[in-house]
Amino acid sequence: MRISEILKPLKEMMPLTDFMKRTDNAPNILSETSLIDKRGDNGKSNDEINSRLRLTNKLLAYNISKFETVIDNLNDGIIIIDSSSRILAINHIMEQLLGLNRGEIKDKHISECACNNEIFTFILEHYESIDKLVEKTADINVGSSNLRVSYKTLIRGDGNACGSLLIARDITSQKLAEQAKVEFLSHVSHELKSPINTIKGYTEMIMKGEIDNKETLMEFANTVNEEADRLASLINNLLNLTKIERGSLSLSKSMTRTKEFIENIFKTATSQKKKPMNYELIIPDKVPPMNIDKEFMGIVLINLIGNATKYTPEQGRITVRVEETGDKIMIHIIDTGIGISDEEIPHIFEKFYRSADEQVRKQTGHGLGLAIAKQIVELHDGEIKVISKRGEGSQFTIVLPIEERYFLE
Numbered sequence: 001m002r003i004s005e006i007l008k009p010l011k012e013m014m015p016l017t018d019f020m021k022r023t024d025n026a027p028n029i030l031s032e033t034s035l036i037d038k039r040g041d042n043g044k045s046n047d048e049i050n051s052r053l054r055l056t057n058k059l060l061a062y063n064i065s066k067f068e069t070v071i072d073n074l075n076d077g078i079i080i081i082d083s084s085s086r087i088l089a090i091n092h093i094m095e096q097l098l099g100l101n102r103g104e105i106k107d108k109h110i111s112e113c114a115c116n117n118e119i120f121t122f123i124l125e126h127y128e129s130i131d132k133l134v135e136k137t138a139d140i141n142v143g144s145s146n147l148r149v150s151y152k153t154l155i156r157g158d159g160n161a162c163g164s165l166l167i168a169r170d171i172t173s174q175k176l177a178e179q180a181k182v183e184f185l186s187h188v189s190h191e192l193k194s195p196i197n198t199i200k201g202y203t204e205m206i207m208k209g210e211i212d213n214k215e216t217l218m219e220f221a222n223t224v225n226e227e228a229d230r231l232a233s234l235i236n237n238l239l240n241l242t243k244i245e246r247g248s249l250s251l252s253k254s255m256t257r258t259k260e261f262i263e264n265i266f267k268t269a270t271s272q273k274k275k276p277m278n279y280e281l282i283i284p285d286k287v288p289p290m291n292i293d294k295e296f297m298g299i300v301l302i303n304l305i306g307n308a309t310k311y312t313p314e315q316g317r318i319t320v321r322v323e324e325t326g327d328k329i330m331i332h333i334i335d336t337g338i339g340i341s342d343e344e345i346p347h348i349f350e351k352f353y354r355s356a357d358e359q360v361r362k363q364t365g366h367g368l369g370l371a372i373a374k375q376i377v378e379l380h381d382g383e384i385k386v387i388s389k390r391g392e393g394s395q396f397t398i399v400l401p402i403e404e405r406y407f408l409e
């Protein structure tokens with residue numbers, strides 16, 4: 001909401017509040033009738049004046065309540081100080097930020113309010129300069145929240161200052177996002193740098209003619225090739241993640257035969273034969289179809305089966321089991337590998353998170369696979385769960401809704 005919208009009801013109210021102030025803070029305009037009585041009012045009858053004042057009173061009450069409702073429903077903290085440095089209005093959020101109750105401070109002079117909160121100190125630093133045009137913004141930390149506070153002199157239509165306004169906006173999530181962006185860029189640069197350095201080092205040695213036997217040359221060429229694959233996979237993951245986070249990934253979902261789809265993915269994921277493993281697929285003959293984007297759900301499954309393979313020692317067992325429960329399809333990827341500790345489980349879906357465990361570090365990876373998998377599954381209105389025990393193995397489960405209870409022939 002724009003400041004001008006917030007101030008509109010306040011501006012409407014200003015002449016009335018000035019009027020009230022001139023009457024020695026009289027709480028009710030009706031008390032003015034006696035004065036008007038004595039002066040006479042262009043021959044108008046008392047009844048007429050009384051009814052006009054009653055109407056004005058109602059309008060004033062209506063405007064105040066409308067104005068208070070508006071500012072209480074804002075997501076920012078607001079405090080308004082009038083031209084004689086008294087607190088004219090304060091909303092709920094600002095009450096909480098200052099730890100003050102509006103009943104205690106409303107209409108009080110700013111210097112009479114006992115508050116040693118940093119926002120209040122900021123107000124005290126500026127309220128005396130009411131005659132000058134002040135527009136100040138500062139970032140202040142209150143507890144664990146980062147606040148951006150803006151103090152502004154309010155200028156009436158005739159060009160005179162009529163008070164000041166302080167708005168406090170919680171920018172904690174904005175700050176965290178900025179910090180995450182910096183961390184993300186530093187991670188990406190680091191992840192890009194290490195394969196590039198390896199590729200450069202190895203090719204330089206080859207070019208200088210330092211390698212004189214064919215076997216070592218092949219070994220070097222292999223390393224360069226693997227590092228190039230690593231780079232390509234990182235770039236692919238980053239592109240997918242950016243698309244998902246920008247909201248520009250449009251899934252092209254279609255009703256898919258579950259059994260056929262899983263069997264194909266299982267075949268692709270297990271045919272790479274990186275190490276000797278016991279793979280097993282358990283899937284009922286009749287499973288309802290899934291409404292999925294085959295390409296992206298394929299990325300998720302290949303990633304989970306790939307992780308199971310990476311983090312399970314040779315001759316371990318990897319089982320993919322599909323089951324239908326109520327209105328859900330569950331795809332379990334179970335391994336007998338190194339497992340994940342209880343402390344690590346809450347972090348494994350974070351971008352770039354990799355366990356510090358030596359058995360994890362010796363495997364290639366960037367810590368992006370599970371972050372992408374989670375987001376893709378959630379875009380399918382599903383969820384991804386994990387149960388794991390250190391040293392015993394892990395079970396990742398994709399839960400997807402069944403949209404149509406029929407079987408594709």
Ligand code: ADP
Nearest residue numbers: 307308311339348354355365366367368369370
């Ligand atoms: P990457 O495998 O590239 O490191 P992921 O995002 O796929 O990244 O996984 C994040 C982390 O979760 C891994 O580094 C590892 O610590 C842990 N992890 C994932 N899958 C398994 C698994 N099946 N067994 C043990 N640890 C796993």
